[in-house]
Amino acid sequence: MSKFKKYRVGGKFKLSRIDPDDTPFLTGDESAQRAEVDNLAVELDEFQDLLHAEGRRKLLLVLQGMDTSGKDGTVRWVFSRTSPLGVRVTAFKAPSEEERAHDYLWRCHAAVPRTGEIMVWNRSHYEDVLVPVVEGWIDEAETRRRYAQINDFERLLTETGTVVVKCMLHIDKDEQRERLQARIDTPGKQWKFSMGDLEVRTKWAGYQKAYQYALAATSTEHAPWHVIPANSKRHRNMMIAQLLVKTLRDMKLKAPPPDPALKGMVVT
Template sequence: MKAREQFRVPDKFTLDDADAARQPLGDGSKAGDKECTDDVLERINDLQTMLYAQRKHKVLLVLQGMDTSGKDGAVRSLYSKISPVGLRTAAFKAPTELEAGYDYLWRVHRHVPAKGEMVVFNRSHYEEVLITRVLKQIDGKECRRRYAQIRDFERMLAETGTTIVKVMLHISKSEQRERLQARIDNPKKQWKFDQSDIDQRKQWRAFQRAYEEAILATDADHAPWYIVPADSKPHRDLAIARLLLETLESLKLRWPAPDASLATLKIR
């Protein structure tokens, strides 16, 4: 079964029912998943080089997920095999004062892929209907207005040649506990820990509801959402790689036509 069918968000769902430990791909072993991921990434790298050479399509991968869900790790996995020449990452943290002076799509729009590029958003404009909603910085009415704005924005991107893949890395609450505890207990990881991680964990249910609502409100065939189970790191990487590969394969990429005048050229 294609990963794009396996993980595509259904019309109705709750994250509580989605098993974050599910491992439908691979053979269930970490080593097996890692090996599969490497193979898939090598194929992505070939296709991505073609994407870059052809300079026709644009690919945008949006990564969202709770704290510790593995967004950074997922990005790292991609770079382990894909050439950074055509792969770019934009990480969106809390908006700076400058950024907050603009509309919330402004800073995001600046980083969308150009022709031939593949761009990964590590967090995205979705933060503006997630954390802002849970912290009640915006009310329900404003949130729905933003869903519509986001739908419009993404439709425009799709209509102008951008292939969009949106992934929510779904971890269980117990897995998050272990990962946060590891951050606290490991002196080399403690710098990653922030008091807000605990505050947000306390609002776990509210965040899950905000994710469900935002995902359902913005899922579209031209901007599909995938719920990737992320309790297993190797399987998470495999799932994302497979989603990307299937997406690139659907583009029917080709090498630019060879230049006949070069056929006999000898460099001196």
């Protein structure tokens, strides 16, 4: 059985049953683990070259998680060996005035990957079924409508050549406390800390509930969710890197056949 199966959202899913301390993808000592992550990063670069050469499909990686869950760190380590020409990252923050003047999916559709490209979303359209739910800005009926709209949006992407990989970085409240404190205590990291982080932290239970419902409602065959135990940063990176490599391998990417005119050609 694939190690991913336990962490793929489906059936009678319960977020509370997944332990953020799990590390099923870590084997060997620390040096071996670092080497494997680096090897996976190299393999990702090779697959990205093929994705670009094939010129037909694209890949979208969606990263969601509570503050300090490691979205930036995932991008930094998993794509450490990938050409910046083939990977783009978009961070979705609070909507601008221009974005609020459109429907909530408008800004996301403007940032989907181009053919041959890997796109990473640091937060995403799922903010619009998390924050408004916890804050009470939308009711249950509107929340259900948004779940359906998101599923339709992702179906459109997959039916037009985008492979969607969605990862929820799962940490516990104690781990978040330690990471927030580290930001406060480390001069070089203090810029990352916001007083708003503490306010959001008081609503931890509400966000866990909102994630539970959102993941269960939007994990589909065409765009499934995987919950990534992320208390261990190295495990988080390893699991996501392996998931991406597996996804790209399963796409059976092929470079186009060479131009027949190249046969026997000698550069002088």
